Amino acid sequence: MSDVEGDVEVRAITDAELPAWLRAVQAGFLQARAGMSDEAVANIRARGAIGGMRGAFDRGRCVGTYRSFPQELTAVGGAAVSANAVSAVTVSPTHRRRGILTRMMTADLAAAKERGDVVATLIAAEYAIYGRFGFGPATSVTEWTVDVTRSGLDPRWSGPEEAGARIDLVDGDDVRKFGPELHERFRAVRHGAITRDEHWWLRSTGQQVTPEFPWDEPFYALYRDPSGRVDGLLVYETTHDEWGDSLLPRNTATVRSMTAVTPAAERALWHYVCSVDKVVTVKSGWLAPDDLLPHLLPDPRAARVTGHADWLWVRILDVVRALEARTYGGAGTLVLEVADPAGLAGGRYRLEAAPDGGAVCSPTGAEPDLALDIAELGRLWLGDESVARLVALGRVAEERAGAVAVADALFATARRPWCQDLF
Numbered sequence: 426m427s428d429v430e431g432d433v434e435v436r437a438i439t440d441a442e443l444p445a446w447l448r449a450v451q452a453g454f455l456q457a458r459a460g461m462s463d464e465a466v467a468n469i470r471a472r473g474a475i476g477g478m479r480g481a482f483d484r485g486r487c488v489g490t491y492r493s494f495p496q497e498l499t500a501v502g503g504a505a506v507s508a509n510a511v512s513a514v515t516v517s518p519t520h521r522r523r524g525i526l527t528r529m530m531t532a533d534l535a536a537a538k539e540r541g542d543v544v545a546t547l548i549a550a551e552y553a554i555y556g557r558f559g560f561g562p563a564t565s566v567t568e569w570t571v572d573v574t575r576s577g578l579d580p581r582w583s584g585p586e587e588a589g590a591r592i593d594l595v596d597g598d599d600v601r602k603f604g605p606e607l608h609e610r611f612r613a614v615r616h617g618a619i620t621r622d623e624h625w626w627l628r629s630t631g632q633q634v635t636p637e638f639p640w641d642e643p644f645y646a647l648y649r650d651p652s653g654r655v656d657g658l659l660v661y662e663t664t665h666d667e668w669g670d671s672l673l674p675r676n677t678a679t680v681r682s683m684t685a686v687t688p689a690a691e692r693a694l695w696h697y698v699c700s701v702d703k704v705v706t707v708k709s710g711w712l713a714p715d716d717l718l719p720h721l722l723p724d725p726r727a728a729r730v731t732g733h734a735d736w737l738w739v740r741i742l743d744v745v746r747a748l749e750a751r752t753y754g755g756a757g758t759l760v761l762e763v764a765d766p767a768g769l770a771g772g773r774y775r776l777e778a779a780p781d782g783g784a785v786c787s788p789t790g791a792e793p794d795l796a797l798d799i800a801e802l803g804r805l806w807l808g809d810e811s812v813a814r815l816v817a818l819g820r821v822a823e824e825r826a827g828a829v830a831v832a833d834a835l836f837a838t839a840r841r842p843w844c845q846d847l848f
């Protein structure tokens with residue numbers, strides 16, 4: 426469907442328009458202006474992603490880009506919900522602030538709702554852009570920098586503590602063989618995790634290298650438990666030629682990705698990367714803010730927080746299915762008055778959580794306990810925010826005394842959500 430306003434038409438792109446669309450994406454992100462190589466365009470075409478690409482066209486010139494694609498997002502408790510993942514959002518600086526993003530977003534969210542997606546997701550370039558469209562920041566990430574020399578780790582560490590467990594440095598073939606199943610196990614237990622498709626594994630193991638997407642082969646450390654089961658994968662790169670004043674090696678290992686499905690694998694992989702000879706600094710990559718890393722070191726102060734950011738934003742499209750998909754901290758009832766100016770998911774809902782953590786949600790005419798915007802519900806849904814804090818910020822209204830305590834007891838989670846991936 427096409428939407429024409431003034432000189433600008435917003436619609437799905439055609440296959441022939443893909444190179445121009447990609448060029449516009451690159452320009453929007455201040456990357457190369459020359460456009461992409463034929464090979465890169467072919468790789469993107471092979472992903473079959475064109476169906477989800479929208480463009481804004483002014484006299485045939487692509488001045489706006491927007492892509493959405495199917496994703497699954499793990500809710501609290503481990504169930505996967507269907508998400509409409511949004512990325513590649515750009516509007517040419519020549520056409521900014523004329524409502525082009527608003528038109529592309531409005532059409533896409535309506536289509537996602539129509540398809541039956543439970544939520545929409547994105548990672549925001551700027552904090553200020555997406556709240557108005559009903560998205561709330563639902564996960565955050567923290568980066569630590571570990572000073573290995575003061576961590577207190579035993580310098581004689583020689584491998585996992587569990588007899589028979591092992592860590593091997595493997596190659597990309599092994600990662601493509603073992604990584605997908607490991608990730609499936611990981612996302613079944615960590616709320617906030619998202620799907621990685623086949624192209625994700627190809628791209629992230631150097632199988633789609635083009636001039637625009639150069640590649641440095643990292644190290645892949647694979648953890649196997651004593652039975653031989655793959656329970657963890659740590660991907661990291663290192664510098665190799667950094668020297669201190671006294672010709673002491675001072676290299677840095679930077680973690681690209683860490684996936685562990687057991688505490689033993691997590692402990693062993695962090696100890697491993699903090700024990701690589703010639704490495705004195707480990708940068709952790711983007712972890713959940715409650716990651717165990719500092720506390721796996723005898724001296725947790727050796728791990729300094731060197732970065733923190735909001736990460737996955739969630740826009741709830743179907744309140745009933747979103748609230749029923751997750752589990753809760755115990756039994757309780759809440760009536761939520763949810764405002765959604767876009768008209769997609771607003772209404773008054775009664776949430777009834779059972780002692781086993783399951784819940785039933787349905788529209789209701791009962792008096793509300795809490796009133797909030799759909800973006801605030803997105804912010805609360807994965808358990809990374811507290812209702813009490815949002816009330817203090819004036820973002821949630823307590824309509825019945827005591828409701829905040831009930832809501833926090835229901836929505837709080839033992840671990841914070843973690844989305845490892847950028848899209």
Ligand SMILES: CC(=O)SCCNC(=O)CCNC(=O)[C@H](O)C(C)(C)COP(=O)(O)OP(=O)(O)OC[C@H]1O[C@@H](n2cnc3c(N)ncnc32)[C@H](O)[C@@H]1OP(=O)(O)O
Nearest residue numbers: 512513514515516521522523524525526527547550551553
């Ligand atoms: C998921 C992702 O892909 S994140 C990547 C986002 N893209 C970028 O950062 C690339 C560079 N920026 C851009 O391309 C554009 O500025 C965009 C896409 C962010 C915005 O596109 P526009 O067409 O200018 O947005 P549009 O005119 O629809 O603006 C809608 C509202 O959002 C506001 N807005 C848009 N961008 C921003 C911003 N960066 N900061 C603050 N407010 C913003 C507008 O002021 C407008 O507010 P109003 O309704 O109160 O007037």
